[in-house]
Amino acid sequence: MLYIFSGPDDYSLSQALDELQKECDTSSAFSAGVTTIDGQQVTPDQLRNVCGTAPFLSGKRLVIIKGLLERFEPRGRPRQRKTASTRQTDSSQLLANFKACFDNVPDSTVLVLVENRLTGNNTLFKELAGKAVVKSFPLLKEIKLRQWIQEQVKKENSSISPQAVDLLAKLVGGNLWIMAGEINKLVSFASGCRIEDGDVRTLVGQAQQANVFDMVDAILEFKTDVASQWLQQLLQKGAAPTYLLFMLCRQVRLIVRAMELTRQGTPETEIQNRLGLTSGFIVRKTIEQSKRYSLERLQAVYHRLLAADLWIKTGKYDGELAITILVAELCHRRQPQLT
Numbered sequence: 001m002l003y004i005f006s007g008p009d010d011y012s013l014s015q016a017l018d019e020l021q022k023e024c025d026t027s028s029a030f031s032a033g034v035t036t037i038d039g040q041q042v043t044p045d046q047l048r049n050v051c052g053t054a055p056f057l058s059g060k061r062l063v064i065i066k067g068l069l070e071r072f073e074p075r076g077r078p079r080q081r082k083t084a085s086t087r088q089t090d091s092s093q094l095l096a097n098f099k100a101c102f103d104n105v106p107d108s109t110v111l112v113l114v115e116n117r118l119t120g121n122n123t124l125f126k127e128l129a130g131k132a133v134v135k136s137f138p139l140l141k142e143i144k145l146r147q148w149i150q151e152q153v154k155k156e157n158s159s160i161s162p163q164a165v166d167l168l169a170k171l172v173g174g175n176l177w178i179m180a181g182e183i184n185k186l187v188s189f190a191s192g193c194r195i196e197d198g199d200v201r202t203l204v205g206q207a208q209q210a211n212v213f214d215m216v217d218a219i220l221e222f223k224t225d226v227a228s229q230w231l232q233q234l235l236q237k238g239a240a241p242t243y244l245l246f247m248l249c250r251q252v253r254l255i256v257r258a259m260e261l262t263r264q265g266t267p268e269t270e271i272q273n274r275l276g277l278t279s280g281f282i283v284r285k286t287i288e289q290s291k292r293y294s295l296e297r298l299q300a301v302y303h304r305l306l307a308a309d310l311w312i313k314t315g316k317y318d319g320e321l322a323i324t325i326l327v328a329e330l331c332h333r334r335q336p337q338l339t
Helices: 010-023 044-052 081-103 123-131 142-155 162-172 176-190 197-220 224-236 241-263 268-275 280-290 295-313 319-330
Strands: 002-006 034-038 061-066 109-115 133-136
Touching: 002 010, 002 123, 010 061, 010 109, 010 176, 034 044, 044 061, 044 081, 044 109, 081 123, 142 162, 142 176, 162 176, 162 197, 162 241, 176 197, 197 224, 197 241, 197 280, 197 295, 197 319, 224 241, 224 319, 241 268, 241 280, 241 295, 241 319, 268 280, 295 319
Parallel strands: 002 109, 002 133, 034 061, 061 109
Antiparallel strands: none
16 A cells, blocks of 8 residues: 655644554554655665565554655756756656556555655656555644644543634644644643633743744844844744734834833833733833833834735735744844835
C-alpha cells in the first residue's frame, strides 16, 4: 500500500502516521517493523532492498520516506545547454528507477512518502498519484481551527466556551503542537470546570503579551533587528499574525491613553481601572512606555498598523507577510507611505 502525505501541519500528519503504525501492528517490543528513510539521500537500490525485506514479528512493514518527492520538483532553467541535457537524462533515468521500485513493492510493506511541500508538476508524484492514497495537511484556520480546538478539549473530557475558543485561536494560531500543549494546561487549570476566555488570558495571553511589549519598544525606538527578532520568535511560538497586529494596535492605544491620564496626574490604580487592565505588571509597563515616546510617533505607528490591517482583510498580503513588512517599515526613521 502506498500513501503520500504532504503539508505544513506536521501535528496532524504525525497523528496520521501513528494511526498507520497501529494498523500495521508494529507496537510489539520485538518489532522492527518501522523504517524511516531520508528521501534526499536514498538510492533506488537502497529503497528496493528496504521495501523487499519481510516484516519481523509484525503484521506489516511500515516504511516512511521523507523528502523523496522534493527531488522531482520542477527546477529553474540551467544556464548551459549541455548541462541541461545531461541533467534531463539523469533525472529521467532516476525517475524510471524509482518508479520501478514503487511498481514492485510487496503487499507486506506499507510505504509512506512524507513531504512538506508538493506541487502538481512534480514528475514522480504524477507517476504515483493514481496508485496512492494522497492526503494533504494544510494549517488549520478560522472555522476548522475552532472546530479542532473544541474536539481536542472534548477528548480531554472538558468543555470550553465559544469566546474562549475564539481567543485561543487568535492567541496561538494554527501551530497544533503548541495549541495541544496550551489546551492541556487550560484543562488542568480549569479543574473540571468549563474553560472561559479569562482562563485563556491568564495562562496564554500574558506570556505572549510580555514579548509584545518588547517588540513595541523596539519598533518605537527604530531598532529593526530587535523588532524582527521578537516578531519571528512570536510567530515561531505559534502566535497568529492577526493577533499580533491586534495586540500592537491595542498596546499603542493604551500607551496614548496612559500618557494623557499621567499628564492629568491620575494615580496608577485609577489608570489601571480606566484602562480596564487586570495585571499590575501590564499597567506599570504601559505607564513606563507612555513616558518614553512622543505622541506624534505613537500616532504615526498606530495609523500604519490600521493600514496593515486593511492589507490582510483585503487580501493584499497574507498575515505573516503583512506584519513582517509592516515591522520592517515602521523601524525606518523615514516614515513609510503605506498604501
